[in-house]
Amino acid sequence: MTTPTRTAAAPLLEVRDLTKHFPRRRALFGPPPTPVRAVDGVSFVIMPGETLGLVGESGCGKTTTGRAILRLVEPTSGSVRFDGHDVLALRGADLRRLRRHMQIVFQDPFSSLNPRMTIGAIVREGLTIHRLAEGDAADRRVKQLLDEVGLRPEYASRYPHEFSGGQRQRVGIARALSVEPSFIVCDEPVSALDVSVQAQVINLLADLRRDRGLAYLFIAHDLAVVEHIADRVAVMYLGHIVELATSRDLYREPLMPYTQALLSAVPVPDPTASRERIILQGDVPSPANPPHGCVFHPRCQHPARDMACTRLVPPLEEKAPGHFVACIKQTPTTVSWAQQQDVGATHPPERYLPVAALHTTSRRPTPP
Amino acid sequence: MAEPLLAIENLRTYFHTTAGVARAVDGLSLAVAPGETVGIVGESGCGKSVTALSILRLIAPPGRIESGSHIRFEGRDLLALDDRGMRAIRGNRIAMVFQEPMTALNPVFTVGDQVAEVARIHAGASRAAAWTQAVAMLDRVGIPAPDERAHEYPHQLSGGMRQRVMIAMALMMKPALLIADEPTTALDVTIQAQILELLAELQTQYGMSVLLITHDFGVVAETASRVVVMYGGEAVEQAPVSALFAHPHHPYTRGLLAAMPRLGAGRDRLQTIPGTVPAPTDWPAGCRFRDRCASAWDRCEREHPPLYELSAVQVSRCHLAAEPGRRAAGDAAPAHRVTA
Numbered sequence: 204m205t206t207p208t209r210t211a212a213a214p215l216l217e218v219r220d221l222t223k224h225f226p227r228r229r230a231l232f233g234p235p236p237t238p239v240r241a242v243d244g245v246s247f248v249i250m251p252g253e254t255l256g257l258v259g260e261s262g263c264g265k266t267t268t269g270r271a272i273l274r275l276v277e278p279t280s281g282s283v284r285f286d287g288h289d290v291l292a293l294r295g296a297d298l299r300r301l302r303r304h305m306q307i308v309f310q311d312p313f314s315s316l317n318p319r320m321t322i323g324a325i326v327r328e329g330l331t332i333h334r335l336a337e338g339d340a341a342d343r344r345v346k347q348l349l350d351e352v353g354l355r356p357e358y359a360s361r362y363p364h365e366f367s368g369g370q371r372q373r374v375g376i377a378r379a380l381s382v383e384p385s386f387i388v389c390d391e392p393v394s395a396l397d398v399s400v401q402a403q404v405i406n407l408l409a410d411l412r413r414d415r416g417l418a419y420l421f422i423a424h425d426l427a428v429v430e431h432i433a434d435r436v437a438v439m440y441l442g443h444i445v446e447l448a449t450s451r452d453l454y455r456e457p458l459m460p461y462t463q464a465l466l467s468a469v470p471v472p473d474p475t476a477s478r479e480r481i482i483l484q485g486d487v488p489s490p491a492n493p494p495h496g497c498v499f500h501p502r503c504q505h506p507a508r509d510m511a512c513t514r515l516v517p518p519l520e521e522k523a524p525g526h527f528v529a530c531i532k533q534t535p536t537t538v539s540w541a542q543q544q545d546v547g548a549t550h551p552p553e554r555y556l557p558v559a560a561l562h563t564t565s566r567r568p569t570p571p
Numbered sequence: 572m573a574e575p576l577l578a579i580e581n582l583r584t585y586f587h588t589t590a591g592v593a594r595a596v597d598g599l600s601l602a603v604a605p606g607e608t609v610g611i612v613g614e615s616g617c618g619k620s621v622t623a624l625s626i627l628r629l630i631a632p633p634g635r636i637e638s639g640s641h642i643r644f645e646g647r648d649l650l651a652l653d654d655r656g657m658r659a660i661r662g663n664r665i666a667m668v669f670q671e672p673m674t675a676l677n678p679v680f681t682v683g684d685q686v687a688e689v690a691r692i693h694a695g696a697s698r699a700a701a702w703t704q705a706v707a708m709l710d711r712v713g714i715p716a717p718d719e720r721a722h723e724y725p726h727q728l729s730g731g732m733r734q735r736v737m738i739a740m741a742l743m744m745k746p747a748l749l750i751a752d753e754p755t756t757a758l759d760v761t762i763q764a765q766i767l768e769l770l771a772e773l774q775t776q777y778g779m780s781v782l783l784i785t786h787d788f789g790v791v792a793e794t795a796s797r798v799v800v801m802y803g804g805e806a807v808e809q810a811p812v813s814a815l816f817a818h819p820h821h822p823y824t825r826g827l828l829a830a831m832p833r834l835g836a837g838r839d840r841l842q843t844i845p846g847t848v849p850a851p852t853d854w855p856a857g858c859r860f861r862d863r864c865a866s867a868w869d870r871c872e873r874e875h876p877p878l879y880e881l882s883a884v885q886v887s888r889c890h891l892a893a894e895p896g897r898r899a900a901g902d903a904a905p906a907h908r909v910t911a
Contacts, residue, residue: 260759261730367847368615397614398786399844402830406841424759427832431841454835468764469834470789474812482768483761485715486729562835 213287214248215386215418216272221245221281223264223271227491239491241267243442244281246519251385254412254419256433256450258426258465262487263439265422266310269388272420273305274298285386303333306379310391312371316363322349322374323359329381348377352407369400376407386418393428405431426469430454438462441490441498444519448526456556458528460505467560476563497530505555507532510547575602576780577626577644577748583637584618584625591852595621595634597804603748608774608781610795610812612788612827616848618804619784623750626782627667628657645747663693666741670753672733676725682736683709683721689743708739713769731762738769745777752784767794788831792816800824803859804851806878810885820887822864822902858890865901866891 222245224238242264249255257265271278274290283290285305293301309315316325326345330336336344346356352373363371372392379387389408393401409432411417423429429436429450436453438446438461446459457463464481471478483502488494494501500512509532517529520537531538532552540551580600586593596618603609611619625636628649642649645664649657669675677685686705690696696704702721709717712735725733734754741749751770755763771794774781783795791798791812798815800808800823808821819825829842846863849855858876861867870890879892891898 260761369847397848398827399614399830400847402832402841402843403845405832406843409840425832426760427834427836430834430836431832431838450838464761466834468760470763470767470787470793472788472792472816472828472831472833474792474816476792480764480768482764486731486762487759 212250215251215253215286216249216420217282217284218248218268218272219246219282219284221268221271221283222279223267223276224279237491239489240442240493241490242271242278243490243493245439245442245444247437247444247447249386249418249420252412252416252418253435254421254433256429256436257420257422257439258424258429258436259439260424260465260487262441262490264442264490265424265439266390268439269307269390269420269422273302273307273388275307299332303329303382304384305386305388306382306384307388307390308372308375308379308392311395312368312375313363313395315375316371318363321360321362322354322366322377325363325374326359326377326381329378333382335382344381348381351380351411352377353403367400369396369404372396372404373407376404376411380411380415384417386420388420388422390422391424392421394423394425401428408432426454426466438465441487441493443498443529444527445499445529446527447519448528452523452526456526457561458522458526458533458556459499459530460503460533460555461499463557463561464502464504467557471563473563478561478563479557479559481557481560504557505530505532507550507553507555509550511538511543514546515543574646575643576605576607577603577642577782579622579626580641580643582622582625582640582642584621584630584640585635585637586851587633587635588852593851594804594854595851596625597854599801599804599806601799601806601809603780603782605747605780606774606778607797608783608795610783610785610791610798611801612785612791612798613801614786614827614848616851617801618851619801620752622801623667623752623782623784626750627661627665659693662689662741662746663744664746665748665750666744666746667750667752668734668737668741668754670756672730672737672757673725675737676733678725681722681724682728682733686721686736686740686743689740693744704743705739708743709736712736712739712742712773713765714739729762730758731765734758734762734766735769738766738773742773742777746779748780748782749774750782750784753786754783755790756785756787763790770794788816788828800827803849803854805859805888806886807860807888808886809878810881814882814885820881820885820892821860821889822866822891823860824887825902826863858888865899866897868897870894 221242223242224240226238227236229235245268259265270276272283288301323345326348327341330341330344345359349356354373393404421432433450435449437444440461446462457466464483467481481504485502496513496515497517515531517531519527519529522528534552534554536552582596582599584596586595599622613619624630626642630636683705686708687701690701690704706717706721709721714720714735755766785791795812797811799806802823808824819828826844830844844863855862857873858871861871876888876890878886878888880886881892
């Protein structure tokens, strides 16, 4: 019992300054092109058994982040520590051994299963590669796994095309579970599914987490889905994490103007609800040529947005306990007013929380 | 109610495949009044997109609109028109916006050409006049620097911009009816908000009717005045949007509403609908939803439910309308979880 608190609080996954730049092809003439900065200095930790939601719109770098952690794409720089191991330093057999503990469930249940393998063989492959079971023991294990994800064990001899999207996603989950990981990257696991089936898969993931103590990095663009499963949520925009907080804080009191706009854009399934809406202007800029300063400044609706936002890169700073936000105009900030004025600031930071755009008020009478 | 702009009666669109007859749309009736927005909601394979394509008669073999179906639009039966008559309506009086703007636009023509083509075909406009109109329309749908953007090709535009081009094409002739098939499904949520706002604005300005096809109850709640819920090729419930959300009747409607993750609901466990949608070649006899329904009893297997009238404005294809006492506890109305 030398350092009990320290061991208890050791993160399972620790990502620091993770960067992934994709080079672009050089034209025959002209200067070398700037790389696409898909992930640009991302840091976070995930505790054992914890679910971190990673949300953002297409092209924000959320999928690349998930893949870089597993080294399905090679990160450009940064560090990833998993259970004490330096993931980026491992090679060959060592890396394979580690991957047993870190798995992934892909978005598209149609292209992520080999159409020529039975689902039994798909689920069994990991057991064989990692020498966890063979022969009858492996068969039994496959049937157990199928049962655990809600598929009939006799389905083991069928092929992926015989299953619906939701069932295939269950196969993908069984495959990930087969090697008994402690951490799973769920990359948009329900976005391709219909609402009624989506709910089944979300509940399954929640049950597995409870029963097996799994940690998830849950990547999604649907904020409502993430709220149902995540303990903490990170919001990405143009390769950066711009806000990171507990689910409760992030959904109740989002402080990054981008998160506010994102939440306010979600349609509310209640015709009696009234809510103002923040409509962002324009599109997301290209990650090959991101804006200077704060990457969100060209579309930002914060009333104090000014020249300083175009010049200073906002640090991801703790605005409230456990609530990290990258915005120099949202109080409190460590970027002093004097520093901001030095680069042409005209509007002092202020607390901006457009409540009418974030929370709906319903005129609905309470149902009988 | 005024004379409807569009009246579909007993529409049946079947696909005669080697695996059997897929009854994609099977006896659908619905009406759209002038200036009204009607939402069709349902999951994959419920027949909502085939309904849209049937209205424009864009069904290719082995698909066929079966005899006995009627689609009346501005007083004419579209199914009785010859090809020439139909071409004069398509893109002119009825226009459509598709889900995936990248595949719906032609990659080898500039967007300006594609928008201008509509005016050249339907109004006989000259090349120059059509181009001017196209640029004005691109401006109207919020494309920045439209005279430059008109010279670009679809791949040079973002998804949201491409969808704006699709809308510009659709609205060139000021159609009486716009069919929007999942117009925002391929878009990010902040871009979806832009496009929905644009559609609402243009609808008011042009006074057109909109038939909005979507799987998202949130989109319907915010844009439609009336909703048709489809399941298994049929309408299972139809009501004004406020009535449908306040007291959904059909177990499928209730199940869908309860299964939707909602913002502000925290980490509640989601309700689910067990099982999956049956294949369209093989709809169950009786009620098509009965295998997934908590309330189903023997009558549901014996007797295909008609559309029961619950009130002057709400209908439901469920025997519970006749025997309300049969509703199972598991089929409770979805709890309305609303953040304060």
